[in-house]
Amino acid sequence: MKYFDYAASSPLDQEAAELYVKAATEYYGNSQSLHDIGYQATTLLENARTEIAKLFAVEADGIFFTSGGSESNLLGIRALLSAKLKEGRHIITGIAEHDSVYLVMKMLEKEGYEVTYLPFNSEGRIEVAAVEEAMRDDTILVSIQHTNPEIGTLQPIKEISSLCKKNQVLLHSDCVQSFGKTPIQEIAAAVDTLSISGHKFYGPKGTGIAYVNPRVAWRPQIEGVAHEKGLRAGTVNVPGILAMTLAAQKAVSGLDEEMNRLSILRDVFTNHFTFLGNEVTIYPSQLPGLIGMRLHDHEGQWVMLECNRRGFAISTGTACHIGLLAPSKTMAAIGVTGKAAKEFIRISFGRQTTEEDVHSLGEFLAELAQQPEINELHRLRYGTILKGS
The missing domain is CATH 3.90.1150.10 (Aspartate Aminotransferase, domain 1)
Incomplete structure (x- = not known):
């Protein structure tokens, strides 16, 4: 065959697979444990965070490890809603967003948010003018994918970012189909949150990243969660994160x-x-x-x-x-x-x-x-x- x-999934890079096995068998401690074995895992985890931040050209404090793109999209959007810059319940997104964003928007509509869905032009791009026209006084969030996962068009994220900053609106971008396939450092600098998924660039399934700009004053969804500064619950997958980090470095280089x-x-x-x-x-x-x-x-x-x-x-x-x-x-x-x-x-x-x-x-x-x-x-x-x- x-x-x-x-674009759906890629095979695990061989070197990343070997690193996963080594980490899982030799550095198996819980990164929250206070003993030396736990400290080893914590050190490796924070090194990975620093290396990923270098690839994005962002601060390491904004890198959060997740289970994949879908969770990263949910967490990124929720983080921004908890940190909105003004009063309002209006959100702008695209008609063709990945289901992990589209279904979150449908959930938010049930919670009382109003969502405007923008179409593409004939070239598969969202017009910046359409975003501007949809913008209202009560608009608090825009979520636009960087790369369409079906036809591969890139959206004008930097231009949309300028419009958002002008109107005190936070910006999320699904970069799952972008990372490792096109440069995204300028996109990372333009958005408030973005998402990537490890298995799209030869990392292991069940790994991903949510980048949340450190200037965003987000609040935890579950009070008292210790892992990943409270952005998400659950023991951190250190072997998967290390393997994903190596795969990311190879994809970018x-x-x-x-x-x-x-x-x-x-x-x-x-x-x-x-x-x-x-x-x-x-x-x-x-x-x-x-x-x-x-x-x-x-x-x-x-x-x-x-x-x-x-x-x-x-x-x-x-x-x-x-x-x-x-x-x-x-x-x-x-x-x-x-x-x-x-x-x-x-x-x-x-x-x-x-x-x-x-x-x-x-x-x-x-x-x-x-x-x-x-x-x-x-x-x-x-x-x-x-x-x-």
């Missing part, structure tokens, strides 16, 4: 070279569709290793299953959403609806992706794109898998 779903390599692979892939303009749509991406596309008149789930049958692992969107049999939120955000929205598929490259593999996938998808429209025979092949689509 050739893997083309790195090799970023330029990897981006160049992935750009070449992207060209190899897209060249297969040069003469299929009326049968394929490939959306513009600022992440070279992520490609969102549609094969016209071919349902995305059917294309995914056909690829799987031929030994290619692709996806129909973010892994937290694909089981819902609903159109991609990104497609809705750029105005693609109905049958066309369900044609969406996502291809993502990673370290183990070769030019030969990319050529094979591009060739196969180009063949599929030229086949007749999906018919009942295709549905019968997969039975109830496509039911409801």
